[in-house]
Amino acid sequence: MLKKISFPNRKKEEEKDLYETCVICKSMTNIRKNQHIEERYGYVQAIGQVCYDCYKKIENKPREK
DSSP states (O other), X not given: OOOXXXXXXXXXXXXXXXXXXXXXXXXXXXXXXXXOGGGOXXXXXXXXXXXXXXXXXXXXXXXXX
């Protein structure tokens, strides 16, 4: 009988491949890589995907004129 071998780090690696990483703080977001950018929360054109916290910081920052 064969014994199933589990690789505990493999699941985290697979999740990294499925979800976007914040371009500012490098944390993993809950946005899947295959989700269209028009449907994403926190996608900033010309910057990329940001997490919820970083997006809120960007939104609340006054724009320079």
